[in-house]
Amino acid sequence: MSSTRTILLILGFLSTLAVIALIAVAVTQNQPLPKNIKYGIVLDAGSSHTNLYVYEWPAEKENDTGVVKQVEVCKVEGPGISGYSHATEKAGPSLAQCLQQAKEVIPSAQHKETPVYLGATAGMRLLRLQNESAADKVLSSVGNTLRSAPFNFQGARIITGQEEGAYGWITINYLLGNFKQSGWKKLLHSLKSLSETSGALDLGGASTQITFESKDLTSESPENQLYFRLYGKDYQVYTHSFLCYGKDQALQQKLARDLQTVENSNLFDPCFHKGYERTINISDFFKNPCTSDKKKQLPFSQLYIKGEGDYQKCRESIQKLFNKSNCPYSSCSFNGIYLPPLQGDFGAFSAFYFVMNFLNLTSEPNPLALNKVISTIESFCARPWQEVKTAYHHIKEKYLSEYCFSGAYILSLLENGYGFTEDNWQMIHFLGKIGSSDAGWTLGYMLNLTNMIPAEQPAGPPLSHGSYVGLMVLCSLVLVSVLLFAWLLFHKPKCLQKGIV
Ligand SMILES: Nc1nc2c(ncn2[C@@H]2O[C@H](COP(=O)(O)OP(=O)(O)OP(=O)(O)O)[C@@H](O)[C@H]2O)c(=O)[nH]1
Numbered sequence: 302m303s304s305t306r307t308i309l310l311i312l313g314f315l316s317t318l319a320v321i322a323l324i325a326v327a328v329t330q331n332q333p334l335p336k337n338i339k340y341g342i343v344l345d346a347g348s349s350h351t352n353l354y355v356y357e358w359p360a361e362k363e364n365d366t367g368v369v370k371q372v373e374v375c376k377v378e379g380p381g382i383s384g385y386s387h388a389t390e391k392a393g394p395s396l397a398q399c400l401q402q403a404k405e406v407i408p409s410a411q412h413k414e415t416p417v418y419l420g421a422t423a424g425m426r427l428l429r430l431q432n433e434s435a436a437d438k439v440l441s442s443v444g445n446t447l448r449s450a451p452f453n454f455q456g457a458r459i460i461t462g463q464e465e466g467a468y469g470w471i472t473i474n475y476l477l478g479n480f481k482q483s484g485w486k487k488l489l490h491s492l493k494s495l496s497e498t499s500g501a502l503d504l505g506g507a508s509t510q511i512t513f514e515s516k517d518l519t520s521e522s523p524e525n526q527l528y529f530r531l532y533g534k535d536y537q538v539y540t541h542s543f544l545c546y547g548k549d550q551a552l553q554q555k556l557a558r559d560l561q562t563v564e565n566s567n568l569f570d571p572c573f574h575k576g577y578e579r580t581i582n583i584s585d586f587f588k589n590p591c592t593s594d595k596k597k598q599l600p601f602s603q604l605y606i607k608g609e610g611d612y613q614k615c616r617e618s619i620q621k622l623f624n625k626s627n628c629p630y631s632s633c634s635f636n637g638i639y640l641p642p643l644q645g646d647f648g649a650f651s652a653f654y655f656v657m658n659f660l661n662l663t664s665e666p667n668p669l670a671l672n673k674v675i676s677t678i679e680s681f682c683a684r685p686w687q688e689v690k691t692a693y694h695h696i697k698e699k700y701l702s703e704y705c706f707s708g709a710y711i712l713s714l715l716e717n718g719y720g721f722t723e724d725n726w727q728m729i730h731f732l733g734k735i736g737s738s739d740a741g742w743t744l745g746y747m748l749n750l751t752n753m754i755p756a757e758q759p760a761g762p763p764l765s766h767g768s769y770v771g772l773m774v775l776c777s778l779v780l781v782s783v784l785l786f787a788w789l790l791f792h793k794p795k796c797l798q799k800g801i802v
């Protein structure tokens with residue numbers, strides 16, 4: 302009996318030691334490796350301005366979803382690069398200050414391996430149409446500046462409208478974690494036959510994009526169709542980019558139409574506040590490819606715009622920009638462009654967000670009803686300019702004076718252009734950032750060019766580090782309890798024996 306007890310005692314002691322050793326090894330040996338951070342830079346050369354973004358991610362988790370995040374954004378001073386068409390050599394140097402900022406954010410030891418990409422959008426697409434050699438010179442100027450920076454230059458090019466739409470869609474779904482969903486969430490979505498991904502609506506200065514997963518996409522219009530295989534799943538996506546339908550070019554288009562019927566150099570405009578005045582130079586006005594088809598000889602060189610602040614009239618004049626008269630497909634948005642039925646939620650960013658955020662119309666998680674949105678914009682447009690200027694004296698006059706037009710334009714584009722109604726309006730979520738990253742095409746562009754989104758689900762350890770340690774501790778505790786119980790059973794302490802008898 303006493304020899305059994307001694308053996309049990311030794312066994313118990315050894316097991317306890319083993320358990321302690323196990324826990325110690327689990328906690329110390331299996332700790333995640335010290336973080337090895339990688340960086341990437343993307344310059345978004347938009348029509349209105351250029352933004353430089355710095356992204357970072359842990360090197361060993363490159364293929365996980367949602368690990369890349371924005372750590373810096375720098376707004377380049379001055380106009381977008383297409384604004385340097387008359388001084389092309391100045392386009393590159395305009396980026397110097399933001400490149401300096403990137404040098405300060407990224408540790409110098411990593412400068413050489415950090416990729417830098419520049420993608421130009423609609424402003425440069427328009428310049429290429431208007432003056433191809435000027436567009437080439439601008440691109441070569443920014444290319445030279447980026448090449449001489451200490452980073453790993455990967456190219457400066459004009460991206461297509463399709464790419465802009467596609468990468469915006471990839472960005473928001475990557476940031477929302479929609480590409481890798483847990484089993485139950487997937488099941489819920491398939492039961493309700495909902496899209497697992499969010500559509501993307503981007504409103505720039507010169508173009509606008511609509512992109513969404515469309516299960517019933519027909520092959521009517523192949524140029525609007527995209528196929529992706531991401532993390533082991535296939536996606537069929539619809540996209541279209543409307544050149545000249547960004548909010549600045551839409552205003553130019555509207556003015557070009559208004560100029561057709563103007564009788565003198567005064568133009569009364571319902572989309573600006575009462576009391577607001579703006580002067581426009583006619584000389585360059587029709588050189589723009591967005592207005593050139595409306596070219597007209599006018600007996601004056603300057604146009605004086607005078608605001609009327611009338612939302613209804615403004616909507617009517619904007620509506621004319623969307624030609625709904627012919628559709629060669631089963632369904633269209635406008636100007637004869639194919640649009641399948643709208644599906645799922647939409648994330649609306651850039652100017653969609655700037656404008657709706659200013660008007661306090663981005664309410665989440667319960668989006669406002671369409672009639673509330675309309676009445677807010679209507680009463681904003683009706684406010685006299687002096688009152689608006691006083692109330693928002695801290696906001697740039699260029700932005701402030703155009704919120705009425707922009708609000709009306711956004712509603713026209715979404716309602717008349719794409720066919721959103723009060724029933725599906727609340728599927729639109731106006732968002733500027735997701736986590737710390739701006740919504741836009743740049744992150745998706747970098748993820749694609751650095752091959753950071755795998756086609757197939759990467760094979761990883763079945764358990765995370767935390768779950769592994771937790772499980773080890775739990776098993777060890779169970780083992781100790783079993784041993785303790787066995788010891789008590791064999792040892793039969795006197796108190797227990799008494800209790801039993
Ligand atoms: N109110 C407001 N407007 C802004 C802000 N930043 C940009 N805008 C305006 O919103 C519009 C869209 O801006 P962006 O999304 O940067 O457009 P972009 O990338 O330059 O243009 P695209 O090349 O067409 O994509 C432009 O008319 C800008 O002048 C902002 O912070 N507030």
Ligand SMILES: [Ca+2]
Binds near residue numbers: 347422504505651
């Ligand atoms: Ca843009």
